[in-house]
Amino acid sequence: MSLLNTMPEFTVTTKIDEMLNWTRKSSLWYMLFGLACCAIEMMQTGGPRSDLDRFGAVPRATPRQSDLMIIAGTLTLKMALRTKVLYDQMPDPKYVISMGSCSNCGGLFQLAYSVCDGVDKVIPVDVYVPGCPPRPESLTEGLLKLQEKMMQEKWLVRRGEDESVAAQA
Amino acid sequence: MDAAAIFERLQARFGDAVVTFDSGGEPAVRVNPSAIFQVCEYLKTDPALGFDCLSNQSGVDYPKRNDIEVVYHLYSYRVRHACVLKVSVARDNPTMPSVWRVWKTAIWQEREIFDLLGVVFEGHPDLRRILLPEDWVGHPLRKDFVEPTEYHGISTKRESML
Amino acid sequence: MSLGGYDVEVQRPGGLATEEMTLNMGPQHPSTHGVLRFIVKADGEVMREAIPDVGYLHRSIEKIAEKVGYHGFMPYTDRVDYVAAMPCNQGWGMVCEKLAGIEVPRRAEYCRVIAVELNRIASHLLSVGSMGMDIGAYTPFTHALREREYINDLLEELCGARLTFNYMRIGGVAWDLPPDWVPKAVAFLDRFEPLIDEYNALISYNKIYVERLANVAVISAAEAIDYNLVGPNLRGSGVKYDVRKDMPYSVYPEFEFDVPIGTGEVGTVGDCFDRYIVRIREMNQSCRILRQALAGVPEGPVLTKVPRKFKPPVGDAYIRLESARGDMGWYCVSDGSEYPYRVKIRTGSFTATSIIDKVSRGVMLADLIAIVASFDLVAPEIDR
Numbered sequence A: 001m002s003l004l005n006t007m008p009e010f011t012v013t014t015k016i017d018e019m020l021n022w023t024r025k026s027s028l029w030y031m032l033f034g035l036a037c038c039a040i041e042m043m044q045t046g047g048p049r050s051d052l053d054r055f056g057a058v059p060r061a062t063p064r065q066s067d068l069m070i071i072a073g074t075l076t077l078k079m080a081l082r083t084k085v086l087y088d089q090m091p092d093p094k095y096v097i098s099m100g101s102c103s104n105c106g107g108l109f110q111l112a113y114s115v116c117d118g119v120d121k122v123i124p125v126d127v128y129v130p131g132c133p134p135r136p137e138s139l140t141e142g143l144l145k146l147q148e149k150m151m152q153e154k155w156l157v158r159r160g161e162d163e164s165v166a167a168q169a
Numbered sequence B: 001m002d003a004a005a006i007f008e009r010l011q012a013r014f015g016d017a018v019v020t021f022d023s024g025g026e027p028a029v030r031v032n033p034s035a036i037f038q039v040c041e042y043l044k045t046d047p048a049l050g051f052d053c054l055s056n057q058s059g060v061d062y063p064k065r066n067d068i069e070v071v072y073h074l075y076s077y078r079v080r081h082a083c084v085l086k087v088s089v090a091r092d093n094p095t096m097p098s099v100w101r102v103w104k105t106a107i108w109q110e111r112e113i114f115d116l117l118g119v120v121f122e123g124h125p126d127l128r129r130i131l132l133p134e135d136w137v138g139h140p141l142r143k144d145f146v147e148p149t150e151y152h153g154i155s156t157k158r159e160s161m162l
Numbered sequence C: 001m002s003l004g005g006y007d008v009e010v011q012r013p014g015g016l017a018t019e020e021m022t023l024n025m026g027p028q029h030p031s032t033h034g035v036l037r038f039i040v041k042a043d044g045e046v047m048r049e050a051i052p053d054v055g056y057l058h059r060s061i062e063k064i065a066e067k068v069g070y071h072g073f074m075p076y077t078d079r080v081d082y083v084a085a086m087p088c089n090q091g092w093g094m095v096c097e098k099l100a101g102i103e104v105p106r107r108a109e110y111c112r113v114i115a116v117e118l119n120r121i122a123s124h125l126l127s128v129g130s131m132g133m134d135i136g137a138y139t140p141f142t143h144a145l146r147e148r149e150y151i152n153d154l155l156e157e158l159c160g161a162r163l164t165f166n167y168m169r170i171g172g173v174a175w176d177l178p179p180d181w182v183p184k185a186v187a188f189l190d191r192f193e194p195l196i197d198e199y200n201a202l203i204s205y206n207k208i209y210v211e212r213l214a215n216v217a218v219i220s221a222a223e224a225i226d227y228n229l230v231g232p233n234l235r236g237s238g239v240k241y242d243v244r245k246d247m248p249y250s251v252y253p254e255f256e257f258d259v260p261i262g263t264g265e266v267g268t269v270g271d272c273f274d275r276y277i278v279r280i281r282e283m284n285q286s287c288r289i290l291r292q293a294l295a296g297v298p299e300g301p302v303l304t305k306v307p308r309k310f311k312p313p314v315g316d317a318y319i320r321l322e323s324a325r326g327d328m329g330w331y332c333v334s335d336g337s338e339y340p341y342r343v344k345i346r347t348g349s350f351t352a353t354s355i356i357d358k359v360s361r362g363v364m365l366a367d368l369i370a371i372v373a374s375f376d377l378v379a380p381e382i383d384r
């Protein structure tokens, strides 16, 4: 890896990047993190009709085994602190899909005193899926969008160095 | 038995100083806070009344009257009748006896009222916050509750995107 | 020593002392039905106590009611119990109608009953399916979800949403039954009713299933009433009480149906299995009600005229109805203005959670999952 890092970006490395990204995007293990109503739709998405497994996404019970966190539901202030802990426990590289208006921005519960208006106040979010609750189709679309995003990533450069390397090349 | 008949029984037992009839809204029996435990015990143990279930217990804040009203909705599975009790406690010092020894379900329902309205139930075995975090300030279902602007560094306001 | 029905030989070689251990379970846990946390004190595999810590989904719905007005609160009632949102809609409708003395047209009552019973089946399906998943069988869950999707389709056609329906209004329902909907619903019932037997064959009387559930967490009838358990949990303890039958509301008196209760067929009355099997039997009864209701929908309007600025007279009202999780209480205080003065929702899950501490003493750690699943807890209903 270190040898490749010193090299300018050849076709070979981009192909390797693509290959790595392709393998990773095809086995996105998501953590079962159902908070509220949206969790039921998330379950139905993983259920027989929409079948999220088609995209290589399977549910995991613990953060330590998962690459993706789907925040499905209302994030209360009491839960927000826990969410941060759970996110920190996930191994890098990790992604977050915020599902439903509640976790996007507070949604229906912006009027509430005990709700954190948006999960992006606590952890970084990659894809926002709108809806209250989003249909299984929209969550699937959100997952595909995340896969698109993952295909753009470059891994054969050390994190933080990519811009400078790209500039040299 | 309807509310008036239940009230008559209670009146005969406890006298006017303890119970009064309240016909505004749903007919209810207003009980003196200090006697609520005895009244509830009587309501449960008297064979003709037999209220074996506390169906609902809720608190209502009335800042204008300067009191908090605790409302008991009782139901008897044995006799199949219902009854409403109302108790008013002072708003600045809301203390009243707990009825958990009569109905176990009161343990949690009273905890909820304590959490959201700040009524202190004397003799309660475990009076802690239940829904809100332990370090929360204030009792949100009071009418004069002010929402906090932040909680552990998380601001609770969201700027409008428009 | 007997633990939850099992004879357990506790062996302590050489008189070694054991130590109590405190474990944390949740709030994120795949089998806690939403965000629910337990602080478990255990001695080896045996629980000394399991203290529930709730409130991770406290969304202040009761306070929001004071800000959004009577009509505006209807969508929030969906979120009180998202697995069975229709009964919550109906509860809010009923308490407002009682406050203001509004009559609901008969056709609207039929629409309500049909929607509520369909939703009840959907909710029980999820409960039965996740019961299987929680104690280690993943397949029943997918079977249950498969049927749930058909109900969701029907309800979506009825009101445009799969989960958060917002179907009812104060004084009726928002939409009439769509054309050709009734035959579709009947076709669903024809398909679904035989499937209940399939569930029974697949899981209910499966030996492992029965062993996991029978004689665990037995709750006597008196205890259930004392802790205010409601609905299937109460009926599992052998108390024959159903609000639809015993305090009739809406048009339920016109239908014929039975109230199934726990009989202790594989263990003791009031154990986890009884609570579970009551739900399966209730699905049958809901199908019965649905068939009668679908056959007899009267003509007429589905919504009475209710002013947009709805101002019920000063006073309070308390109603009870049978939601999927049992007797649900709605208490509303009006001060004569456009906004409710105070709304309190007494839900079945809240009171059921309070008994967990009591019944979990002395049972095995793994049984806590079965206990939680058998109560069919839904987190927002506990926390609101």
Ligand code: SF4
Pocket (backbone or CB within 6 Å): A036, A037, A038, A072, A073, A074, A099, A100, A101, A102, A103, A107, A108, A131, A132, A133, A134, C079, C164
């Ligand atoms: S976005 Fe809507 S459906 Fe999802 S958790 Fe929030 S209120 Fe529930």
